[in-house]
Amino acid sequence: MSEWASQRMSEWASGRVGESANGAKGFRPILLVVLLLLVGGVACGVGGTVAHRHNDIRRVALAHDVAARGAADELLVAFSFVQVRDNLGFEGGNTVWLNPVARREYSRHRDVDKSYIFLHPPSEDEGIVSIVVDRGDASGVQSRQLTLERKEGAWVVVSEQPVTSRTSAIDHLNGV
Numbered sequence: 001m002s003e004w005a006s007q008r009m010s011e012w013a014s015g016r017v018g019e020s021a022n023g024a025k026g027f028r029p030i031l032l033v034v035l036l037l038l039v040g041g042v043a044c045g046v047g048g049t050v051a052h053r054h055n056d057i058r059r060v061a062l063a064h065d066v067a068a069r070g071a072a073d074e075l076l077v078a079f080s081f082v083q084v085r086d087n088l089g090f091e092g093g094n095t096v097w098l099n100p101v102a103r104r105e106y107s108r109h110r111d112v113d114k115s116y117i118f119l120h121p122p123s124e125d126e127g128i129v130s131i132v133v134d135r136g137d138a139s140g141v142q143s144r145q146l147t148l149e150r151k152e153g154a155w156v157v158v159s160e161q162p163v164t165s166r167t168s169a170i171d172h173l174n175g176v
Helices: 003-014 028-044 049-069 102-109 169-173
Strands: 074-078 094-098 116-119 123-125 128-137 140-151 154-163
Touching (some): 049 116, 049 140, 049 154, 094 102
Antiparallel strands (some): 123 128, 140 154
8 A cells, every 4th residue: 555545544544534744624535535436426327216217217108109109120218327227128129328428429320221219318397207209210200298107106108199399319319
């Protein structure tokens, strides 16, 4: 162990964490630990209860869409860096989790002849949970907004409305 690390360990043990030899308080070690935890969490996806709830909502929306409209070649899932990727039960082909950085790159290289289901991020407004689901192929895109409620401990789709004023999911991925 280095001399610096040894000194910090002894400071920690004596309760003088972050105090330098001249007695001045320093926050570098604590700041470094917090920064490493944040960077690691962002890189791996930290999630929490909201992220897991969002995956439960995605899972129900996907099952509803596949039951109503059949399988697709790909499942595209929009998610943020702090969400945890999970198995959503898609067995039709590739599942592609698209964070904000990867969306544009993926849309440039995807096979346009493949059909897809695109799950937008779930949203909650005053206790109402909804998710937009795009279904696309070479002929175009159809978008639907599903509204979900929690009943007997499980999410259930309670309504489905067509969304007509949207661009295609791929255009959406490209920021159009």
